[in-house]
Amino acid sequence: MHLNAFLMPAGHHDAAWRHPSSGADRATDVAYYQDLARTAERGRLDSVFFADGVAIRPAPAANVAGGLEPLTLLAALAVVTSRVGLIATASTTFYEPYTLARAFASLDHISGGRAGWNIVTSGTEAEARNFNRDTHLDHAVRYQRAAEFVDVANALWESWEPDAIVFDRDAGVYADPSKIHDVGHTGEHFRVRGPLNVPRSPQGRPLLVQAGSSEDGRAFAARHAEAIFTAQQTLADGQAFYRDVKARAARHGRDPRILPGICPVLGSTEEEAHRLSESLTELQVLDYGLEQLSGMLNVDLSGYPLDGPLPDVLPSEDEINGNKSRFTLVARLARREKLTIRQIIARLGGGRGHRVFAGTPEQVADELEEWHRLGAADGFNIMPPVLPTGLEDFVDHVVPLLQKRGLFRHEYESTTLRGHYGLD
Amino acid sequence: MHLNAFLMPAGHHDAAWRHPSSGADRATDVAYYQDLARTAERGRLDSVFFADGVAIRPAPAANVAGGLEPLTLLAALAVVTSRVGLIATASTTFYEPYTLARAFASLDHISGGRAGWNIVTSGTEAEARNFNRDTHLDHAVRYQRAAEFVDVANALWESWEPDAIVFDRDAGVYADPSKIHDVGHTGEHFRVRGPLNVPRSPQGRPLLVQAGSSEDGRAFAARHAEAIFTAQQTLADGQAFYRDVKARAARHGRDPRILPGICPVLGSTEEEAHRLSESLTELQVLDYGLEQLSGMLNVDLSGYPLDGPLPDVLPSEDEINGNKSRFTLVARLARREKLTIRQIIARLGGGRGHRVFAGTPEQVADELEEWHRLGAADGFNIMPPVLPTGLEDFVDHVVPLLQKRGLFRHEYESTTLRGHYGLD
Ligand SMILES: Cc1cc2nc3c(=O)[nH]c(=O)nc-3n(C[C@H](O)[C@H](O)[C@H](O)COP(=O)(O)O)c2cc1C
Ligand SMILES: Cc1cc2nc3c(=O)[nH]c(=O)nc-3n(C[C@H](O)[C@H](O)[C@H](O)COP(=O)(O)O)c2cc1C
Numbered sequence: 001m002h003l004n005a006f007l008m009p010a011g012h013h014d015a016a017w018r019h020p021s022s023g024a025d026r027a028t029d030v031a032y033y034q035d036l037a038r039t040a041e042r043g044r045l046d047s048v049f050f051a052d053g054v055a056i057r058p059a060p061a062a063n064v065a066g067g068l069e070p071l072t073l074l075a076a077l078a079v080v081t082s083r084v085g086l087i088a089t090a091s092t093t094f095y096e097p098y099t100l101a102r103a104f105a106s107l108d109h110i111s112g113g114r115a116g117w118n119i120v121t122s123g124t125e126a127e128a129r130n131f132n133r134d135t136h137l138d139h140a141v142r143y144q145r146a147a148e149f150v151d152v153a154n155a156l157w158e159s160w161e162p163d164a165i166v167f168d169r170d171a172g173v174y175a176d177p178s179k180i181h182d183v184g185h186t187g188e189h190f191r192v193r194g195p196l197n198v199p200r201s202p203q204g205r206p207l208l209v210q211a212g213s214s215e216d217g218r219a220f221a222a223r224h225a226e227a228i229f230t231a232q233q234t235l236a237d238g239q240a241f242y243r244d245v246k247a248r249a250a251r252h253g254r255d256p257r258i259l260p261g262i263c264p265v266l267g268s269t270e271e272e273a274h275r276l277s278e279s280l281t282e283l284q285v286l287d288y289g290l291e292q293l294s295g296m297l298n299v300d301l302s303g304y305p306l307d308g309p310l311p312d313v314l315p316s317e318d319e320i321n322g323n324k325s326r327f328t329l330v331a332r333l334a335r336r337e338k339l340t341i342r343q344i345i346a347r348l349g350g351g352r353g354h355r356v357f358a359g360t361p362e363q364v365a366d367e368l369e370e371w372h373r374l375g376a377a378d379g380f381n382i383m384p385p386v387l388p389t390g391l392e393d394f395v396d397h398v399v400p401l402l403q404k405r406g407l408f409r410h411e412y413e414s415t416t417l418r419g420h421y422g423l424d
Numbered sequence: 425m426h427l428n429a430f431l432m433p434a435g436h437h438d439a440a441w442r443h444p445s446s447g448a449d450r451a452t453d454v455a456y457y458q459d460l461a462r463t464a465e466r467g468r469l470d471s472v473f474f475a476d477g478v479a480i481r482p483a484p485a486a487n488v489a490g491g492l493e494p495l496t497l498l499a500a501l502a503v504v505t506s507r508v509g510l511i512a513t514a515s516t517t518f519y520e521p522y523t524l525a526r527a528f529a530s531l532d533h534i535s536g537g538r539a540g541w542n543i544v545t546s547g548t549e550a551e552a553r554n555f556n557r558d559t560h561l562d563h564a565v566r567y568q569r570a571a572e573f574v575d576v577a578n579a580l581w582e583s584w585e586p587d588a589i590v591f592d593r594d595a596g597v598y599a600d601p602s603k604i605h606d607v608g609h610t611g612e613h614f615r616v617r618g619p620l621n622v623p624r625s626p627q628g629r630p631l632l633v634q635a636g637s638s639e640d641g642r643a644f645a646a647r648h649a650e651a652i653f654t655a656q657q658t659l660a661d662g663q664a665f666y667r668d669v670k671a672r673a674a675r676h677g678r679d680p681r682i683l684p685g686i687c688p689v690l691g692s693t694e695e696e697a698h699r700l701s702e703s704l705t706e707l708q709v710l711d712y713g714l715e716q717l718s719g720m721l722n723v724d725l726s727g728y729p730l731d732g733p734l735p736d737v738l739p740s741e742d743e744i745n746g747n748k749s750r751f752t753l754v755a756r757l758a759r760r761e762k763l764t765i766r767q768i769i770a771r772l773g774g775g776r777g778h779r780v781f782a783g784t785p786e787q788v789a790d791e792l793e794e795w796h797r798l799g800a801a802d803g804f805n806i807m808p809p810v811l812p813t814g815l816e817d818f819v820d821h822v823v824p825l826l827q828k829r830g831l832f833r834h835e836y837e838s839t840t841l842r843g844h845y846g847l848d
Binding site for chain 2: 017018020024025027028029030034053054055056060061062063064065066067068069071072073074075076078079080094095096098099102103105106107109110126129130131132133134160167169170172173174175176177180190191192193194195196197198199201283285
């Protein structure tokens, strides 16, 4: 079983920042994130992961807004840890391949082979407006650009053969130019000559992670991803996604690791866990929740009664140009469970659409074991509701149970991120 | 007097990598750079600095090629140092302002207010070819883009007022949206709405450094730079440059620090210093030197006798689309001293056009004091011929002399980079 810790300043519950034990007041303090990474490493987790967006909109009144940039942050975490993998999100829509390829190659050197890249295409118009555009690129075009982008980045990472550096001081030969190759890429979106200006890194290239579950997202993941983050509400949905993506990938001779997200609300008793859950729900700022939900569904919900249902007519997934799969997940959840708007806000508070599970360490371990055994997961994206405490609880109380059951490593068996995930 | 350590893997002499005491074999080893940064901090230097280019061309047979990316590297240095400033080069021609502004804001947070940005426009066509272009942008257009770029970046760094984060857990108010501003920039080169997604950093923005000395470069520096790196071969040239740039800046009510580069070749006796100089010249790979010189002058010199002069007809500075000021410096040096091509290669080997000075610590301190006293420098960009030894020698033997003469601080008196340079 593989475990990734998805890190944020306050935690994954949207009210976590108001909880007294959250580190929300340390959102720009590198020492805070270093402590979180050390905790993950103490638990022998495969990796830590930071999401990323290139805008804050709308105005961030009621939740942590802004933070550190993931690549610089991970470089600062790399030098105080030695084993845990370090995954940064970066958008193919707003980076240039040369810039991104060298930053990740550099991070892979700095971390001794522990860099990972969560490849996203960016879902919001606010982001486009920070990069010379009035409207967002179409969803389909974003994925086309992403595919070409990854091809270029892969070629850049391959541009130095492993033995290109000769380092013969006596003969005055530093490198063998015949082992450093041009890329010579000319495509629809990019023209890049190469070679990269960073020598080949320990892993050769970062672990490639992907996190979009729409039709285009799955097709992209099947071709390129080595690990996949996904939001799945029910075991049945998780199994269906797992089967579908594994089958698509198999057609390309590939076998990516699939990690659904879970927000584990831990208590030493079931009651304690539920009390934490409820106390977080009580801390929610409803206006904020409504705004988030309106954004996910692309509908202005401010006129609707909080204790009534969603409007009868929602857009179809085709009309969504942002995060298509999250739209569909939320719409299905609301209909299946006949939730009011207030109830949806409470349900999404814990994990923005990811599965939330409140219980004892034993119950959480059971849940993870079940999804793993029944073909819904190769591992999990752990999204603690409150940080740092939720990660500490998970590492101290859930990980030992998984280890005792023979489901999770006792010690790292590899020095690289790709090694932790059993890839070469 | 201000002192910046210009760091490279092997050192500034182009044959340094062949010297047994250079760290050229550790070009991608973060621990090596951490040691260098600690040495600079031990010497109470204002800052360390990394140059940057976004290509390696032509094929890197005879010198260290490739290395770590400066922003990730500096983040990894920030967390093992506490005072020394950290300056990264980044190109306005190939970055987007939003991406760059947030990376530097993040570095400023990670370092507790020690980030600096060396603003360059990039000089080579090889770089353009890694970024979707067949030819380089015109020199003048590059500087126009640079000016607009810096305006946007400054606006993004200003977009969070210092007290924007309210952090009232009880009331559920994280930030005051009226203190987080859109940038709303619409210009020739960029459209950026903002605000930045990183809260205001300790320095507000990084120290702005500039390093191009052409007419356009000086005009840009006068408006934007807080510190200026420059290559000046003679005291008279240094004085003229200093006077000119200070006067231009004064017209904008500004007073940037001017730091000419110097490559100090140190020995405990004069003879020892000259022996080191000569041994480095002997290690030069002539083909490499010829290629570099051809590039600087935009003339293919491979057909010319090494022991003869430069061709009579060189391009004029107008025709140079790369580094205009370096072209002029080299052409003038060759004519003034009637050097053969072989002699020029030897002379440029030490500092690629920067002043090279071989002598005892006493003599180097005299030289620095003279330039400082006679109005050619507010400080110096120290470019050790061989690293790490050349920096250790400078810190252990020259810095104490400057301190004894009352020219240089004994202890840091500030915690921020801008503070070290006496700016607010
Ligand atoms: C666990 C997880 C993390 C994600 N992190 C990010 C992120 O950091 N930035 C981002 O722009 N999108 C993120 N996404 C969204 C997707 O990567 C993708 O861009 C979006 O879902 C649109 O893809 P889709 O329409 O294929 O679902 C994340 C999704 C998941 C499941
Ligand atoms: C000390 C020093 C360091 C420089 N570092 C870089 C660098 O890292 N990257 C770069 O592209 N140019 C660098 N330059 C070059 C200039 O910043 C500038 O781009 C170039 O000189 C062209 O400007 P000019 O034509 O105005 O002289 C450096 C120049 C000096 C003096």
